[in-house]
Amino acid sequence: MKDGHIHTPFCPHGSKDSLKDYIEKAIQLGYQSMTFTEHAPLPESFSDPVPDKDSGMSSHDVPDYLKEIKQLKYEYRKDIEINAGFEVDYIEGYEKETEKFLNEYGPELDDSILSVHFLKGAEQWYCIDFSTSMFQAALNDFGSIYSLYERYFQTLYKSMEAELGKYKPTRIGHMTLIRKFQLLYPSPDRWETMAGDLMKYVKEMNYSLDYNGAGTQKPHCLETYPPIHLAREASSMGIPLVYGSDAHTASGLKQGYEHIDVDLLHSSR
C-alpha cells in the first residue's frame, strides 16, 4: 500500500495536522509507503490568482519541511517508508524559476509530482480547481467548455515537454482535474479523446500517473482522477499508476481508495 500524494501542515490551505499525525494514521491504515508532496512554493514573480494567495507553501519553510521529513523518515524507518517530495506546479512561462527551485532542492527529494492547476486566460490566470466561480470565470474567458478543456490538456502536454532540469518530476498529478466540477459543467464530447491522446504522450515520455482519490470526495466530481475506465486504458498501455490520496488532513488518507481499481496499481515507483 503506497500513497504517493500527501499534503502536510506546511500547506497554507490545508490543516494543522502534524506530520506525525499523518504517519501514525498511515501506519494504522496499513500503509507500507507514503510520500509527502506539499505544494511547492509558487515562483516569486507569479501572482497567485486565488484570493488568499495560499496555493503553495512558503519558500521560507522549505528547509524545515525537508528537515522534519528527514528526521521522521529515520524515526519510523522500521514501520513505514517515508519519501520527501513536492507537488510542483507547471506554470506556463515560469519554467526558469521552477527549474531553479528544483535544482536547489532536487537532491533532497525522493518522489515528486508535476501538476497543472493554473491556466492563463486573455488577461488573467485561473486556478481551475479553486471554486465553481473561478471555473466559471475561466469558462467565460476561454469561450467554451471545449476550449477550456483543450487548453488544460495542451498545458499538460507543455508540462511534459518543459525543460525543468534533471530533478523534474515524472509523475503527472490528477490528470483529469479539469473534471472537478463535471456534474455542474459537463465535459465536452471529445474530452476522452483528448485524455486518451495525452496518455499516449505520457507513455511515450515514460511518465507515470497519479491515480488520485480526492475527486471522489468532491460533490461535483464523484470520480477518481483519472476515472476508472481511463485508468484501465492507461494501465493497458503500460503506464504506471501510483495511488494518491491528495489528503490535506490525516483523516483524508486513503480517501477514494475504495473507488480505485487496485489491480492497476504499480508496485514500485
Ligand SMILES: [Zn+2]
Ligand atoms: Zn492543496
Ligand SMILES: [Zn+2]
Ligand atoms: Zn493538486
